[in-house]
Amino acid sequence: MPHVLDGVRVLDFTRVLAGPSCTRSLAEMGAEVIKIEPAPGGDLTRRISKLRGERSLYYIQQNRGKKSVCVDLRDPRGMELVASLVEKVDVVVENYRPGTMAEMGLGYEELKKRKPDVILCSISAFGQTGPLANQPGYDYIAQAYSGVTSMIGPTDDGPYMTLAALGDVNTGVQAALAVVGALRHRDRTGEGQWVEVSLLDVYYHCHEVSVHSHTGSGGQIKPTRSGRHMNYVCPAGIFRVTGGFVMIMGFLHHWKDLCAAMERPDLVTAAGWDNDLVRLERRDEVVATIERWLAGFPDVAAAVAHMQQHGVPVAPILSIEETVKHPHLVERGTVRTVKDRYAGEFQVPGFPLRFSAFPEPLPLEAATLGEHNADVVCTLLGRSREEVERLTEAGVLQQREV
Amino acid sequence: MPHVLDGVRVLDFTRVLAGPSCTRSLAEMGAEVIKIEPAPGGDLTRRISKLRGERSLYYIQQNRGKKSVCVDLRDPRGMELVASLVEKVDVVVENYRPGTMAEMGLGYEELKKRKPDVILCSISAFGQTGPLANQPGYDYIAQAYSGVTSMIGPTDDGPYMTLAALGDVNTGVQAALAVVGALRHRDRTGEGQWVEVSLLDVYYHCHEVSVHSHTGSGGQIKPTRSGRHMNYVCPAGIFRVTGGFVMIMGFLHHWKDLCAAMERPDLVTAAGWDNDLVRLERRDEVVATIERWLAGFPDVAAAVAHMQQHGVPVAPILSIEETVKHPHLVERGTVRTVKDRYAGEFQVPGFPLRFSAFPEPLPLEAATLGEHNADVVCTLLGRSREEVERLTEAGVLQQREV
Numbered sequence: 001m002p003h004v005l006d007g008v009r010v011l012d013f014t015r016v017l018a019g020p021s022c023t024r025s026l027a028e029m030g031a032e033v034i035k036i037e038p039a040p041g042g043d044l045t046r047r048i049s050k051l052r053g054e055r056s057l058y059y060i061q062q063n064r065g066k067k068s069v070c071v072d073l074r075d076p077r078g079m080e081l082v083a084s085l086v087e088k089v090d091v092v093v094e095n096y097r098p099g100t101m102a103e104m105g106l107g108y109e110e111l112k113k114r115k116p117d118v119i120l121c122s123i124s125a126f127g128q129t130g131p132l133a134n135q136p137g138y139d140y141i142a143q144a145y146s147g148v149t150s151m152i153g154p155t156d157d158g159p160y161m162t163l164a165a166l167g168d169v170n171t172g173v174q175a176a177l178a179v180v181g182a183l184r185h186r187d188r189t190g191e192g193q194w195v196e197v198s199l200l201d202v203y204y205h206c207h208e209v210s211v212h213s214h215t216g217s218g219g220q221i222k223p224t225r226s227g228r229h230m231n232y233v234c235p236a237g238i239f240r241v242t243g244g245f246v247m248i249m250g251f252l253h254h255w256k257d258l259c260a261a262m263e264r265p266d267l268v269t270a271a272g273w274d275n276d277l278v279r280l281e282r283r284d285e286v287v288a289t290i291e292r293w294l295a296g297f298p299d300v301a302a303a304v305a306h307m308q309q310h311g312v313p314v315a316p317i318l319s320i321e322e323t324v325k326h327p328h329l330v331e332r333g334t335v336r337t338v339k340d341r342y343a344g345e346f347q348v349p350g351f352p353l354r355f356s357a358f359p360e361p362l363p364l365e366a367a368t369l370g371e372h373n374a375d376v377v378c379t380l381l382g383r384s385r386e387e388v389e390r391l392t393e394a395g396v397l398q399q400r401e402v
Numbered sequence: 403m404p405h406v407l408d409g410v411r412v413l414d415f416t417r418v419l420a421g422p423s424c425t426r427s428l429a430e431m432g433a434e435v436i437k438i439e440p441a442p443g444g445d446l447t448r449r450i451s452k453l454r455g456e457r458s459l460y461y462i463q464q465n466r467g468k469k470s471v472c473v474d475l476r477d478p479r480g481m482e483l484v485a486s487l488v489e490k491v492d493v494v495v496e497n498y499r500p501g502t503m504a505e506m507g508l509g510y511e512e513l514k515k516r517k518p519d520v521i522l523c524s525i526s527a528f529g530q531t532g533p534l535a536n537q538p539g540y541d542y543i544a545q546a547y548s549g550v551t552s553m554i555g556p557t558d559d560g561p562y563m564t565l566a567a568l569g570d571v572n573t574g575v576q577a578a579l580a581v582v583g584a585l586r587h588r589d590r591t592g593e594g595q596w597v598e599v600s601l602l603d604v605y606y607h608c609h610e611v612s613v614h615s616h617t618g619s620g621g622q623i624k625p626t627r628s629g630r631h632m633n634y635v636c637p638a639g640i641f642r643v644t645g646g647f648v649m650i651m652g653f654l655h656h657w658k659d660l661c662a663a664m665e666r667p668d669l670v671t672a673a674g675w676d677n678d679l680v681r682l683e684r685r686d687e688v689v690a691t692i693e694r695w696l697a698g699f700p701d702v703a704a705a706v707a708h709m710q711q712h713g714v715p716v717a718p719i720l721s722i723e724e725t726v727k728h729p730h731l732v733e734r735g736t737v738r739t740v741k742d743r744y745a746g747e748f749q750v751p752g753f754p755l756r757f758s759a760f761p762e763p764l765p766l767e768a769a770t771l772g773e774h775n776a777d778v779v780c781t782l783l784g785r786s787r788e789e790v791e792r793l794t795e796a797g798v799l800q801q802r803e804v
Contacts, residue, residue, distance in 0.1 A: 144649035144717035151565035163553035165610035181406035201754035208567035215749035247546035315546035347617035352603035
């Protein structure tokens with residue numbers, strides 16, 4: 001089935017999450033992705049979330065639509081196969097530690113010898129250069145270095161971490177953007193290139209006012225975490241309601257909507273209440289006033305419904321359990337039901353991009369380990385069935401039933 | 403100066419953050435972006451972060467490299483100009499509330515009449531359809547609906563919010579990916595389309611194990627926030643050190659590195675300590691053991707340096723103030739110094755994509771309000787200087803010095 005990246009072929013050396021999120025986006029947009037999985041176990045995530053027999057729901061979520069070639073990368077015959085594949089693809093994506101591809105003989109210069117216009121996309125925690133480049137890194141490690149973690153949590157105690165992979169997944173998306181941009185450049189000029197993205201850069205890119213307000217004020221403003229409420233408008237944050245919490249954004253022109261919802265029109269213009277800056281100075285009192293009013297509702301749903309009627313930007317703070325049943329998320333496929341040959345039906349986060357020329361998501365399936373060994377080696381490299389059999393017997397190519 | 407999106411022209415109706423993050427990415431990759439700013443004030447963010455006279459550092463951060471056309475959109479002559487521009491561009495990007503573009507006469511069908519292969523990119527909080535589509539939304543409102551907020555904070559109290567614009571910025575990046583993908587499709591087929599992205603979809607897309615572990619376990623697993631530590635491996639989280647906190651990822655094969663750093667080789671194989679699952683069951687004890695050991699270091703830097711020597715993935719939780727001076731972030735341009743005509747020199751988050759064919763970031767400048775009125779209306783639309791003057795006198799086109 002066609003899609004926007006029709007005809008693009010990607011050789012995918014990525015593991016776990018940031019890299020596979022990049023090639024997931026490319027696959028959902030129609031690219032042919034050939035995932036190289038190191039024998040014997042393949043992608044590490046094949047061992048995680050085995051909730052339906054031996055099948056990993058984690059692997060399925062991130063790798064639908066990718067072909068799997070499982071090869072022993074410590075065997076020269078395995079490396080020869082993989083290196084030969086470079087000539088047949090447009091893009092190579094990897095998220096090894098910096099330097100590893102070169103050690104494997106697959107650095108950018110080597111790749112270029114095999115395929116002069118190749119696009120190499122390198123994804124890492126800290127980038128390919130710089131004092132931290134060789135440190136081991138994960139999502140939260142980069143998040144901590146980026147200053148993002150320091151902004152989450154109470155003013156008078158340590159920070160909290162996000163328990164969603166905001167850095168890994170969005171780094172993958174940024175990498176996909178770099179790849180598609182580089183493909184456009186190659187199609188117009190014949191020139192390939194090496195693009196790179198790091199978790200740290202991606203997290204840092206997300207600071208809204210913190211960096212420029214600190215440096216632009218000559219260091220006077222020192223942004224830090226501010227509890228359950230924003231630190232430059234008010235009211236905006238997480239409020240206590242009977243039985244739970246709600247998110248309310250009652251700043252700027254929404255303050256009058258919130259006052260209307262509270263039946264307190266006097267507060268729209270009252271001194272000390274009439275703009276964000278003065279409300280921010282008295283944040284505790286503003287929050288307490290709103291929470292006293294909220295206490296009159298029997299539950300979260302009643303409070304949210306009432307405020308929505310008055311046009312106040314408000315949301316229940318849904319649990320995971322609540323999200324998978326929410327009519328809006330279900331109707332739009334934000335929560336996507338996948339059917340797997342082995343694991344059956346379950347839900348994963350959908351793909352966020354919607355294309356009117358391709359209104360239906362592609363019907364992608366997750367591969368079993370090494371499922372496409374013969375397909376790729378025979379069809380793409382023109383090797384014989386006999387060679388595949390020999391390599392399989394020698395353990396250079398491997399396969400597993402799930 | 404050339405870049406990967408050379409020759410792509412974008413008509414930009416976006417305001418504040420998610421939309422401008424999309425066109426920021428496009429501009430940093432070389433697209434010509436024409437930002438339509440509604441008279442009289444232009445983008446709302448021109449009023450925020452005025453730390454250097456009347457110039458908004460927020461506007462500069464998000465809008466470098468974009469041309470500014472300031473138009474009275476309530477005046478039919480203004481709308482006529484803007485509609486004429488559609489014929490001259492490849493892409494239109496907007497982040498109004500769903501339906502607003504159509505009300506303005508600029509819905510996808512109208513745009514297509516003017517430019518049959520146009521690509522329209524719509525960015526919103528909840529998407530163009532579905533029960534929540536018409537609710538007012540901001541980053542944190544979508545974050546609350548996505549379940550991401552519910553995962554942040556202590557187990558026994560309410561959640562915390564992130565104070566970085568992870569949703570807005572990454573929604574912009576996703577939108578840029580959709581645009582560049584759709585451009586490729588147009589270049590190959592001549593077919594334009596309407597692409598759309600929502601904050602809610604983008605946040606939801608970032609759940610790592612939460613959604614599939616809940617649904618794959620038939621609802622038995624109910625993921626929720628788990629304090630300063632991850633909920634499916636251990637140890638992994640935020641630990642107290644003398645004078646602060648550090649992020650440590652000591653799971654899987656890193657446990658033995660951490661044991662070596664602690665000079666506790668016995669714990670590598672001790673019963674109750676030898677794998678993530680058993681450690682997770684006794685998380686409080688594992689954390690307490692590590693924190694007792696950490697208390698022996700004089701400060702965060704000493705603890706981090708010691709663990710890094712042992713290959714443990716570890717990070718100081720840097721404040722914003724610390725990030726802007728950190729050698730790695732400065733050397734790599736993660737922290738980017740911009741020089742503005744009016745505001746002078748200050749730092750903003752850099753652009754995370756690095757292209758070997760274009761090693762230097764483009765030298766982009768932020769426009770003053772309406773700076774490119776004449777440029778765009780005369781050069782692109784072929785109107786006369788006199789017409790621009792007439793429209794300016796009538797207030798249809800407006801300009802300001804900053």
